[in-house]
Amino acid sequence: MATLTVRNLPDDVHRALRLRAAEHGRSTEGEVRAILAEAVKTPEPRRLGDALAALGREVGLTDDEITMLEASRDRTTAAPVNLD
Missing domain, CATH: 1.10.1220 (Arc Repressor Mutant)
Incomplete structure (x- = not known):
């Protein structure tokens, strides 16, 4: 030591x-x-979900606003990349 x-x-x-x-x-x-x-001491790494939840609480998002954001997401499958 x-x-x-x-x-x-x-x-x-x-x-x-x-x-x-x-x-x-x-x-x-x-x-x-x-x-x-x-x-x-290095801080514990934050998981992405925890960081996003903390950010949502910080900006004051309501459950209704989160529902609207989820409903507006584009859920279409991305086209595969053509490497030719």
Whole structure:
């Protein structure tokens, strides 16, 4: 496991880290590890359906409007591509 040394940490930042660590029941070092892990964590990938549903809620689409959008979709089968 890697070791990281942080130099020239201002006293007020160190004090705030110690207080935050105490609030979370961790050592100062453990709190710094938790902060760093959270800062670099990649977000969970969103599924397309979840993203579209969230967008619909955000813009305030009603069930009637969604029904109209579904009814207006072109449902004809696409012609196959001719590669000749």
